Amino acid sequence: MSTKQVALLYHDTQRLTRADVDLIQRALQLQVDRDFAPAWNKSAVIGVYDAAHLAPIDSWKIFIQDKEDDVGFHCLQNQQPYAKVSANADLPEVCKVCSHELLEMLIDPEGNAVKLGPSIFWPGKVVEYLMEICDPCQEAEYQIGIANLAVAEFVLPAYYDNNGAIGGASYSNRDSVTGPFTVNRGGYVTWRDPDNDTWQFAHALANGLQGPINLPGPPIIAFCPGITARRRWVDEQSRQHFKEFIEKMSPADREDYQSFCAECQKGRGTKANDSCSQAKP
Numbered sequence: 001m002s003t004k005q006v007a008l009l010y011h012d013t014q015r016l017t018r019a020d021v022d023l024i025q026r027a028l029q030l031q032v033d034r035d036f037a038p039a040w041n042k043s044a045v046i047g048v049y050d051a052a053h054l055a056p057i058d059s060w061k062i063f064i065q066d067k068e069d070d071v072g073f074h075c076l077q078n079q080q081p082y083a084k085v086s087a088n089a090d091l092p093e094v095c096k097v098c099s100h101e102l103l104e105m106l107i108d109p110e111g112n113a114v115k116l117g118p119s120i121f122w123p124g125k126v127v128e129y130l131m132e133i134c135d136p137c138q139e140a141e142y143q144i145g146i147a148n149l150a151v152a153e154f155v156l157p158a159y160y161d162n163n164g165a166i167g168g169a170s171y172s173n174r175d176s177v178t179g180p181f182t183v184n185r186g187g188y189v190t191w192r193d194p195d196n197d198t199w200q201f202a203h204a205l206a207n208g209l210q211g212p213i214n215l216p217g218p219p220i221i222a223f224c225p226g227i228t229a230r231r232r233w234v235d236e237q238s239r240q241h242f243k244e245f246i247e248k249m250s251p252a253d254r255e256d257y258q259s260f261c262a263e264c265q266k267g268r269g270t271k272a273n274d275s276c277s278q279a280k281p
């Protein structure tokens with residue numbers, strides 16, 4: 001099993017204390033040790049540091065920041081994976097987003113890993129799904145037993161298995177996902193269409209799957225030389241496109257979507273997921 005060192009850094013937030021971040025660390029470490037590592041055969045030792053220079057040089061940093069507009073993302077810079085998480089939410093939500101980014105970073109440190117799978121729109125067609133293990137179920141969370149903290153639900157290897165789960169295996173840690181390459185309400189998936197080298201995504205509303213939504217633009221490197229991770233590129237592309245997409249929705253879909261976002265924010269105090277943040281850039 002590969003084990004990475006991960007550093008939680010909070011020097012750019014006034015909202016959280018060291019004690020808050022220590023609680024997040026305990027929640028993440030428990031989730032990794034108990035739930036994630038046995039399923040994915042990857043692990044992490046997570047520490048909290050008062051400043052970046054105090055963290056191990058080769059640790060993967062998670063920066064918790066007040067100023068970050070994105071709810072959370074993970075990326076790669078100078079061959080070093082890192083993540084940024086907004087502190088502009090209550091503690092359980094910050095913990096959930098830290099969990100989301102940590103688990104996805106451990107699976108796909110460079111933001112480039114893909115799995116071949118059947119298109120969810122065109123029977124018989126095969127596409128390359130970006131391996132972002134929390135996105136299909138990004139609204140689902142569960143209590144971890146430390147304070148009132150929640151951590152992110154994540155899909156399991158069977159989710160990406162083209163033969164499906166054999167012998168009743170689960171598709172996600174808490175069984176919120178019911179089949180391979182499916183998307184829960186409020187979740188999304190992103191894929192590359194190898195036939196024409198385009199990126200697309202789909203997200204699920206109450207009335208079903210919305211998409212495919214094209215992410216326009218030339219190939220990654222040509223489009224933004226400083227951004228090498230597909231995930232980050234897709235984020236950049238989808239933010240603008242998402243906004244236009246919402247504007248083009250039917251009034252009924254928009255109402256459903258907006259009330260869904262409002263539900264997310266109730267009890268959370270702020271933006272609750274990528275979709276909500278993209279809808280309100």
Ligand SMILES: [Zn+2]
Binds near residue numbers: 100104132133134135
């Ligand atoms: Zn994600």
